[in-house]
Amino acid sequence: MGEQLIFERSRPGRRAYAQAPLGENCGDIPAEFRREDKPILPEVSELQVVRHYTRLSQENFSIDTHFYPLGSCTMKYNPRVCNSMALLPGFAGRHPLGPETHGQGFMSCMYELQEMLMSVTGMKAVSLTPMAGAQGELAGVAMIRAYHLANGHAERDEIIVPDAAHGTNPATATMCGCKAIEIPTDADGDVDLQALKAAVGPNTAGIMLTNPSTLGIFERNIMQIEKIVHDAGGLLYYDGANLNAILGKVRPGDMGFDVIHLNLHKTFSTPHGGGGPGSGAVGVGERLKPFLPVPVVGKTEEDGKGRFHWLTEEEIPQSIGHLSGFMGNAGVLLRAYVYMRLVGKDGMKRIAEFATLNANYLEKRLKDVGFEIAFPTRRASHEFIITLKNEARTLHVNAMDFAKALLDKGFHAPTTYFPLLVPECLLIEPTESETKETVDRFVEAMVEIREEAKVDAEKVKGAPYTTPVRRLDDVKAARQLDLAWRPGSPEAS
Amino acid sequence: MPFIPHTEDEVEAMLGEIGAKSIDDLFDEIPRDLLIEDLTGVPDALSEQEISRLMRRRAARDRGALCFIGAGAYEHHIPAAVWDLTTRGEFYSAYTPYQAEASQGTLQTIYEYQTMMTSLTGMDVSNASLYDGATSLAEAALMSVRANRKSKSRRVLLAAGVNHMYQKVATAIAGSQDLTFERLPLDTNTGSSDLSSLDGDSNAPVAVVIQQPSFLGTYEQVDKLTDWAHANGALVIAIVNPTTLSVLTAPGDWGEAGADIACGEGQPLGIPLSSGGPYFGIMASKEAIVRQMPGRIVGRTTDLDGNPGFTLTLQAREQHIRRSKATSNICTNQGLMVTAATIYMSLLGPEGLRRVALTSQQQTAKLVALLAEIEGVDAAFSAPHFHEAVVRLDRPVGPVLEALAERGVLGGHDLSKSFPELGNALLVCATETKTDEDLEAYAGALRDVLGT
Numbered sequence: 001m002g003e004q005l006i007f008e009r010s011r012p013g014r015r016a017y018a019q020a021p022l023g024e025n026c027g028d029i030p031a032e033f034r035r036e037d038k039p040i041l042p043e044v045s046e047l048q049v050v051r052h053y054t055r056l057s058q059e060n061f062s063i064d065t066h067f068y069p070l071g072s073c074t075m076k077y078n079p080r081v082c083n084s085m086a087l088l089p090g091f092a093g094r095h096p097l098g099p100e101t102h103g104q105g106f107m108s109c110m111y112e113l114q115e116m117l118m119s120v121t122g123m124k125a126v127s128l129t130p131m132a133g134a135q136g137e138l139a140g141v142a143m144i145r146a147y148h149l150a151n152g153h154a155e156r157d158e159i160i161v162p163d164a165a166h167g168t169n170p171a172t173a174t175m176c177g178c179k180a181i182e183i184p185t186d187a188d189g190d191v192d193l194q195a196l197k198a199a200v201g202p203n204t205a206g207i208m209l210t211n212p213s214t215l216g217i218f219e220r221n222i223m224q225i226e227k228i229v230h231d232a233g234g235l236l237y238y239d240g241a242n243l244n245a246i247l248g249k250v251r252p253g254d255m256g257f258d259v260i261h262l263n264l265h266k267t268f269s270t271p272h273g274g275g276g277p278g279s280g281a282v283g284v285g286e287r288l289k290p291f292l293p294v295p296v297v298g299k300t301e302e303d304g305k306g307r308f309h310w311l312t313e314e315e316i317p318q319s320i321g322h323l324s325g326f327m328g329n330a331g332v333l334l335r336a337y338v339y340m341r342l343v344g345k346d347g348m349k350r351i352a353e354f355a356t357l358n359a360n361y362l363e364k365r366l367k368d369v370g371f372e373i374a375f376p377t378r379r380a381s382h383e384f385i386i387t388l389k390n391e392a393r394t395l396h397v398n399a400m401d402f403a404k405a406l407l408d409k410g411f412h413a414p415t416t417y418f419p420l421l422v423p424e425c426l427l428i429e430p431t432e433s434e435t436k437e438t439v440d441r442f443v444e445a446m447v448e449i450r451e452e453a454k455v456d457a458e459k460v461k462g463a464p465y466t467t468p469v470r471r472l473d474d475v476k477a478a479r480q481l482d483l484a485w486r487p488g489s490p491e492a493s
Numbered sequence: 494m495p496f497i498p499h500t501e502d503e504v505e506a507m508l509g510e511i512g513a514k515s516i517d518d519l520f521d522e523i524p525r526d527l528l529i530e531d532l533t534g535v536p537d538a539l540s541e542q543e544i545s546r547l548m549r550r551r552a553a554r555d556r557g558a559l560c561f562i563g564a565g566a567y568e569h570h571i572p573a574a575v576w577d578l579t580t581r582g583e584f585y586s587a588y589t590p591y592q593a594e595a596s597q598g599t600l601q602t603i604y605e606y607q608t609m610m611t612s613l614t615g616m617d618v619s620n621a622s623l624y625d626g627a628t629s630l631a632e633a634a635l636m637s638v639r640a641n642r643k644s645k646s647r648r649v650l651l652a653a654g655v656n657h658m659y660q661k662v663a664t665a666i667a668g669s670q671d672l673t674f675e676r677l678p679l680d681t682n683t684g685s686s687d688l689s690s691l692d693g694d695s696n697a698p699v700a701v702v703i704q705q706p707s708f709l710g711t712y713e714q715v716d717k718l719t720d721w722a723h724a725n726g727a728l729v730i731a732i733v734n735p736t737t738l739s740v741l742t743a744p745g746d747w748g749e750a751g752a753d754i755a756c757g758e759g760q761p762l763g764i765p766l767s768s769g770g771p772y773f774g775i776m777a778s779k780e781a782i783v784r785q786m787p788g789r790i791v792g793r794t795t796d797l798d799g800n801p802g803f804t805l806t807l808q809a810r811e812q813h814i815r816r817s818k819a820t821s822n823i824c825t826n827q828g829l830m831v832t833a834a835t836i837y838m839s840l841l842g843p844e845g846l847r848r849v850a851l852t853s854q855q856q857t858a859k860l861v862a863l864l865a866e867i868e869g870v871d872a873a874f875s876a877p878h879f880h881e882a883v884v885r886l887d888r889p890v891g892p893v894l895e896a897l898a899e900r901g902v903l904g905g906h907d908l909s910k911s912f913p914e915l916g917n918a919l920l921v922c923a924t925e926t927k928t929d930e931d932l933e934a935y936a937g938a939l940r941d942v943l944g945t
Binding site for chain 2: 064
């Protein structure tokens with residue numbers, strides 16, 4: 001049974017007195033603009049608020065409390081110090097429009113972050129402003145489009161997207177006024193090169209690729225793909241969702257990519273926060289440098305000392321423009337900066353190595369206990385896919401049932417039913433920060449669930465049993481919309 | 494090894510299980526010549542103590558000044574409980590609530606947020622947030638095109654007091670889908686939109702955007718503009734400051750029929766200024782157009798036992814289902830910021846938020862009165878203002894602001910580039926965080942700078 005709604009604890013006239021100015025005053029708001037009704041905000045004490053949200057937090061699974069092998073999301077440990085440094089008063093209290101003279105500390109971190117990201121990606125310039133991976137994608141495709149327009153090729157408006165791609169890729173192409181052209185994956189999980197050759201042409205703007213792909217394997221033909229797309233006059237976009245797999249080992253810039261977005265909340269361990277804030281910094285090669293979104297931090301030397309300043313559309317006149325009200329998710333960028341400095345040069349490579357070690361170990365263990373690996377001939381990257389189509393057929397429990405049953409075993413579920421082209425799939429990403437014993441325990445849990453299904457499939461299909469609520473009626477949620485509480489709404493519990 | 498728990502024995506055992514000789518073998522599908530040896534641009538690792546020392550030194554460089562800048566981001570008192578609770582690991586390190594049963598904390602918090610935000614804006618539905626205020630306008634404009642099927646126009650008409658940066662961002666994001674943004678002229682006496690040009694406007698826009706209070710701290714004629722828009726087949730998009738909604742008419746009550754979409758910057762609700770982010774974007778609307786709304790939405794439903802619970806809903810609008818036909822490419826919201834804002838609004842309650850709004854107004858009014866006493870400084874507009882205000886100087890603003898900064902006062906936002914028609918105009922803001930002594934300190938510094 002869940003926690004009451006905060007509104008149900010409300011009593012007229014109750015307040016958290018310490019939290020607002022004490023003196024009464026009445027402003028001179030003209031009557032025509034004055035609000036007449038009292039908004040529905042709870043009238044509760046400070047202790048009630050603290051208890052309520054503490055209890056709500058306890059209804060969550062999180063990295064700090066549970067193994068969270070959510071494929072494609074890189075749910076690794078978020079070091080606490082990254083948060084405490086970003087919330088230092090000098091950083092947290094700085095107004096975004098404050099003068100550069102009162103921002104040199106912050107701006108020096110941002111400049112160095114740009115430099116480090118250039119180094120790990122092999123790109124020539126970086127803009128930190130995109131506020132999430134999807135906005136990084138938008139920036140990237142907008143730059144590709146701006147490049148073609150600047151070269152007089154308005155007809156280049158087709159973005160090629162493999163069928164295994166994240167949904168954000170084709171959605172981004174649409175937002176940028178382009179058409180998404182889907183191409184298939186071959187039986188081994190690589191891009192179908194014949195289909196790619198057939199798809200490119202005079203209308204090709206570029207291709208969006210994730211490498212390693214969402215299938216959890218490295219795209220082996222990357223250099224052929226690079227040649228096919230560049231020869232056709234298109235550019236290559238790298239979706240950085242899976243950068244954790246190759247950090248410090250291979251760089252998108254060396255693979256010939258023209259533009260890349262990074263998910264700092266994945267690779268550089270800034271918090272996922274229950275669904276954001278993310279941060280989707282973009283890096284570019286020489287060709288796309290003139291089109292970077294602004295602002296970017298620049299540096300000049302004065303009297304032997306570095307001085308940092310903002311570069312805006314005045315300095316980068318062909319820029320695709322501003323993508324946020326100020327300069328993006330600055331506090332997230334600070335967390336990423338601290339993380340990168342803690343991990344350091346050698347640590348970058350170790351991230352990819354141990355993420356890959358954990359994934360390959362877990363894959364092998366699951367295979368040995370009889371689960372089917374989706375791409376058994378391939379080496380796993382930092383994640384891999386198992387397909388439960390046999391279990392669905394013979395035991396009548398599907399991937400979603402396994403996912404829910406895992407919650408009762410104390411594990412967050414892997415990603416389910418993505419990528420779309422593998423039936424009954426779980427996409428599993430253990431990350432480098434998990435111990436061998438946690439990974440072993442996960443294998444045991446999977447085996448236990450399968451055994452339980454052999455005895456009583458219905459019981460597994462009824463999971464979870466130990467969470468604050470059981471399986472929810474999604475159809476009812478969509479048909480009988482209840483998106484906000486109002487006085488007279490049914491009680492929560 | 495930072496944040497990696499493996500012992501050497503475990504590595505050996507795991508490699509043995511895999512059947513690999515070394516970790517390098519695990520990268521054998523990557524073309525050899527692509528592998529790199531060294532990252533020259535990343536320094537060696539620091540310990541937590543070393544990075545803390547470095548960061549404390551840098552943070553200290555940026556603090557200490559009295560800040561009177563608003564212009565879209567506002568310094569308000571943030572109760573200690575807000576970030577203590579928000580950074581609990583169960584909120585901080587969870588992800589998008591795909592597994593609803595394991596994410597009821599996040600989901601219920603968002604449902605409570607949606608309740609508060611719909612009530613503040615006078616709307617039926619709210620999403621779980623967008624990136625920030627500026628992008629919320631871009632998404633609201635795109636949504637208005639989808640929702641207003643009767644209109645053939647892709648022209649969005651902005652009131653004169655809409656934040657110029659919002660227009661730039663909306664153009665960058667929505668421009669490639671052929672949306673154009675135009676502005677009503679500014680009445681430089683009142684600081685509000687000049688509505689006289691509307692009568693001759695035969696080319697009806699798809700939507701009219703009204704920011705209230707305006708970027709200049711003035712009131713727009715929201716009822717008149719809303720009714721004009723609806724009479725001409727346009728939807729109305731409100732840009733709001735949520736703090737002020739505790740005392741100002743909700744967009745849902747503007748004019749005869751109310752605004753159709755409300756968007757804006759959520760930062761004033763307990764989010765640190767933090768150089769511009771992370772903040773969150775507000776997005777609320779009438780229920781009739783909820784299926785055109787971008788972003789995550791949480792709904793209340795029941796579980797197998799009939800107990801109430803919360804889940805993501807209306808997902809058929811979103812990119813992971815609809816791919817290229819989704820309402821937006823947005824994936825995450827700004828979940829952690831919404832958590833903080835919900836806790837903030839719970840702590841403040843209706844009376845607390847009202848007091849914050851009115852005290853901010855009072856302090857800004859006092860500041861303007863103090864500054865206007867100085868020779869060479871005048872209040873720019875005859876009309877009443879709210880929350881922030883424009884003063885006009887007798888000389889260029891930039892050098893004055895620099896000189897003030899040297900005296901430890903960040904004196905406001907220079908309007909000479911975004912609103913050149915106002916001359917040497919300066920946007921100032923004093924929230925409840927500024928005491929009367931702070932206001933005196935500003936006035937004293939300005940006197941000093943102007944030599945009066």
